[in-house]
Amino acid sequence: MSLPSEKIQKILHQNFPQITEKGLQEEIAIIGKLMDFEAGELIMDYGSYVRMVPLIVKGCIKVSREDSEEGKELLLYLLNAGDTCSMSFTCCMLDKKSAIRTEALEATTIIGIPLKYVDSWMTKYQSWKNFVMMSYDNRLLEMVKVIDSIAFKGLDKRMEQYLKAITESTGNTTISMTHQQMADDLNVSREAVSRLLKKLEQINLVRLGRNQITLLG
DNA sequence: ACATTAAGTGATT
DNA sequence: AATCACTTAATGT
Numbered sequence: 001m002s003l004p005s006e007k008i009q010k011i012l013h014q015n016f017p018q019i020t021e022k023g024l025q026e027e028i029a030i031i032g033k034l035m036d037f038e039a040g041e042l043i044m045d046y047g048s049y050v051r052m053v054p055l056i057v058k059g060c061i062k063v064s065r066e067d068s069e070e071g072k073e074l075l076l077y078l079l080n081a082g083d084t085c086s087m088s089f090t091c092c093m094l095d096k097k098s099a100i101r102t103e104a105l106e107a108t109t110i111i112g113i114p115l116k117y118v119d120s121w122m123t124k125y126q127s128w129k130n131f132v133m134m135s136y137d138n139r140l141l142e143m144v145k146v147i148d149s150i151a152f153k154g155l156d157k158r159m160e161q162y163l164k165a166i167t168e169s170t171g172n173t174t175i176s177m178t179h180q181q182m183a184d185d186l187n188v189s190r191e192a193v194s195r196l197l198k199k200l201e202q203i204n205l206v207r208l209g210r211n212q213i214t215l216l217g
Numbered sequence: 218a219c220a221t222t223a224a225g226t227g228a229t230t
Numbered sequence: 231a232a233t234c235a236c237t238t239a240a241t242g243t
Contacts, residue, residue: 155231178222179223180224189231191224191225191231191234192232194223194226195225195226197224198224198225209240210222210223210224210239210240210241211223211240
């Protein structure tokens with residue numbers, strides 16, 4: 001078995017080619033902590049303090065926002081290997097409570113970077129700064145997509161995007177979720193989800209089962 | 218077999 | 231499209 005730091009170096013090469021500086025790679029390998037989460041596990045809840053920036057190595061993480069009122073939720077975006085959580089940077093540096101919730105959608109592995117390094121690397125390593133900037137840009141684009149799908153598209157289009165995002169992110173055409181969970185992600189009623197899925201099934205776009213939706217191609 | 222949870226449906230707003 | 235008030239179907243104990 002290889003040392004954890006060697007393992008991390010290898011993972012960095014595979015998943016984070018943007019991180020090019022040798023010194024940076026070495027620092028990450030030394031101070032980064034490999035962490036595993038099971039499918040469905042809550043990684044960070046609203047209001048908790050963020051003390052690490054996660055580099056996603058494997059799996060899929062769901063990032064959602066909750067309204068201050070009770071139970072209202074909305075899926076913001078999904079993170080995959082090679083991504084990081086942009087929100088965590090801001091939360092870290094401003095020492096703020098998390099405004100979002102992150103949850104593992106499937107078995108997920110991350111490299112956790114303690115916050116004190118995150119900041120100093122910004123000036124020390126060009127590729128780190130670029131990486132952070134790029135990930136901000138990507139997340140922002142994702143959010144814009146979500147916003148205009150809410151503002152300008154009907155639920156049918158939103159559902160289509162949603163199903164596609166999940167199947168692509170997990171690499172599995174079958175989604176194991178209840179209609180209620182999907183309704184929560186989209187912030188619509190469960191009945192609306194059930195009825196829409198029923199329609200999609202009738203035109204052979206999906207196959208439905210209890211707790212699962214299979215996207216047909 | 219019974220209870221619980223997920224999903225389907227019609228009516229109303 | 232939300233909510234309500236069911237019904238039906240699938241699953242767990």
